Amino acid sequence: MRLATLNDGTKDGQLVVVSPDGKACTAAPVKTLQEALEDWDALAPQLAAATNFPDPLDASRIIAPLPRAWQWLDGSVYASHGALMDKVIGIDKPPVSWPLMYQGVSNKFYGPTEDVRMVDEALQIDFEGEFGIITDFVPMGTSLADAGKHIRLVVQINDWSLRALAGPEMKSGFGWVQAKPPCSMAPFAVTPDDLGDAWQDFQPDMNLLVHWNGEQFGNAHGKAMGYGFDALVAHAARTRDLVAGTVIGSGTVSNENFREVGSSCIAERRGIEIVDLGGPKTEFMKFGDTVRMEARTADGRTPFGAIDQKVVPA
Numbered sequence: 001m002r003l004a005t006l007n008d009g010t011k012d013g014q015l016v017v018v019s020p021d022g023k024a025c026t027a028a029p030v031k032t033l034q035e036a037l038e039d040w041d042a043l044a045p046q047l048a049a050a051t052n053f054p055d056p057l058d059a060s061r062i063i064a065p066l067p068r069a070w071q072w073l074d075g076s077v078y079a080s081h082g083a084l085m086d087k088v089i090g091i092d093k094p095p096v097s098w099p100l101m102y103q104g105v106s107n108k109f110y111g112p113t114e115d116v117r118m119v120d121e122a123l124q125i126d127f128e129g130e131f132g133i134i135t136d137f138v139p140m141g142t143s144l145a146d147a148g149k150h151i152r153l154v155v156q157i158n159d160w161s162l163r164a165l166a167g168p169e170m171k172s173g174f175g176w177v178q179a180k181p182p183c184s185m186a187p188f189a190v191t192p193d194d195l196g197d198a199w200q201d202f203q204p205d206m207n208l209l210v211h212w213n214g215e216q217f218g219n220a221h222g223k224a225m226g227y228g229f230d231a232l233v234a235h236a237a238r239t240r241d242l243v244a245g246t247v248i249g250s251g252t253v254s255n256e257n258f259r260e261v262g263s264s265c266i267a268e269r270r271g272i273e274i275v276d277l278g279g280p281k282t283e284f285m286k287f288g289d290t291v292r293m294e295a296r297t298a299d300g301r302t303p304f305g306a307i308d309q310k311v312v313p314a
Contacts, residue, residue, distance in 0.1 A: 001048045002188045002303070003153070005033055006061045007111075013063050017050040018188060022305065024053035033066050033134075033189065037244040040136045040152055048191075062305075063111035065155060065189035066134060066245060072106035072183065074130070074159060074249040075099050075232045077225045081254030081264075084271040099227040099235050102175055104159075106247065110184035112307045116160065117314040118181070118287070124163035125285040125311055127212070129264035129293045131204045131222050132157045132249040133229045134189060138242035147237065148202050148230035154195060156186035156208070156295050156304035157249050163267055163284060183249075186293070187305035198297040202228035206303075208253045210264055211292040212285075217269070218262030220253045222295070264293075287313050 004025065005013040012032040016025035029046050030036050036043045076082050077099055110116055118125050134153040142150065165179035192199045198206045204222035211217060227235075232248050253264045259276075263269045270280035285291070294306040 001191045001194050003028070003033060003036075003047070003065060003190075004057070004188055005063050005065050005067060006058070007063050012067055016055075016057075017047050017053070018057060019053040022188070023057055025055050025057045026050050026053050027055075034069075034245050037134065037136055037152060040244070044152070059113075059187070062187045063114070064109035064185035065153070065187070066109060066185070066247065067111070068108055069106040069245050069247045070243040071246040072104045072249070073101055073232075073236050073246065074104055074251060075101045075227070076251035077227045077232070078251055078254035079226050080224070080256045080258060081252045081268055084258075084268060084275070099232055100251075101232065101235060104176065104180045105182055108182040110182055110309065112184065112187045112305060113309060114184070115310050115312045116181075116184065118162075118311055119314045121284075121286055123165060126161045126163050126266045127210070127285070127291045127293075128159040128161055128252045129208045129210050129218070129220075130157040130159050130249045130251060130253060131155070131208070131295070132247055133233070135233060135242055135244065135246045135248070137244045138233060138237045138246070140237055140239065140241045142234055142237045144231060144234040147234035148228075150233055150242075151192060151202065151229055153189040154192055154199065154204065155189050155247070156293065156307065158184040158291065158293055158307050158309070159249060159252070160184070161265070161267070184307050184309060186295075186307045188303065190303050195297075195303055198301070198303065202230040204295065206295050206297045208264055209294050209296055210262070212266075213289055216262065218264045220255045220258070220261050220264055222250070222253055224253075224255050225250060285311050287311055
């Protein structure tokens with residue numbers, strides 16, 4: 001089952017169920033995805049039962065599946081990316097036995113083709129291609145064995161970053177605020193069963209193809225996660241309930257052979273250049289630049305659709 005949200009002039013839009021071919025839709029029995037998530041057990045069978053899709057899907061009206069969320073938590077579970085970034089930034093973190101995670105801004109998620117507003121090019125604008133999940137209500141203390149049952153939807157995310165601010169904020173020991181503007185979401189939120197073999201062990205078994213200004217930049221594979229999304233849910237819920245509609249990200253998709261497959265963010269490319277060449281050569285994004293991200297399964301499907309955006313001055 002694939003779900004989308006259409007702009008109807010309200011802040012949370014109109015939830016629709018999307019046809020298997022992605023070309024048509026039908027209105028959901030509730031108005032918003034948040035409402036569906038809060039009563040998922042009752043409403044999911046009704047959503048899944050949709051077989052008649054009378055309305056053409058107007059791509060120009062698609063906004064983020066969850067335009068604003070109660071909570072956005074982002075992990076960092078691709079070891080190759082984390083190790084390289086720590087080296088470049090100059091952070092010496094002690095080893096930990098749990099997944100890294102921070103809490104970011106959740107009151108807005110950009111739609112897949114919405115222009116992304118940034119205040120200043122000098123802040124080093126960067127994209128970060130990720131996978132994510134959306135939960136129903138997760139009780140505090142939920143075990144790893146039960147955590148995966150609360151993953152209701154899988155999404156694709158661009159976690160925007162301002163790198164000139166990221167290093168100083170991380171080194172402060174108190175975390176990110178200014179360095180992390182709102183994220184973007186691809187058009188479709190997809191149930192795990194709809195992904196079939198492309199969802200294994202609570203991980204996305206698919207590539208994330210990234211183009212910057214029309215040129216391929218990366219094609220890393222998603223299943224190199226050090227922790228599955230079930231572990232991220234259990235970690236987040238250890239000391240708190242997770243409200244229905246909590247969005248959890250994987251962190252930047254990265255592979256050990258990043259020199260061959262490319263990267264999902266500019267900072268990683270610059271890190272490789274620092275290691276290999278002694279200094280960075282690739283610049284960060286400028287106003288007018290575009291980025292396109294599209295996850296692809298082994299059989300060529302694009303389950304989430306594409307994020308295709310331009311950076312503009314605020």
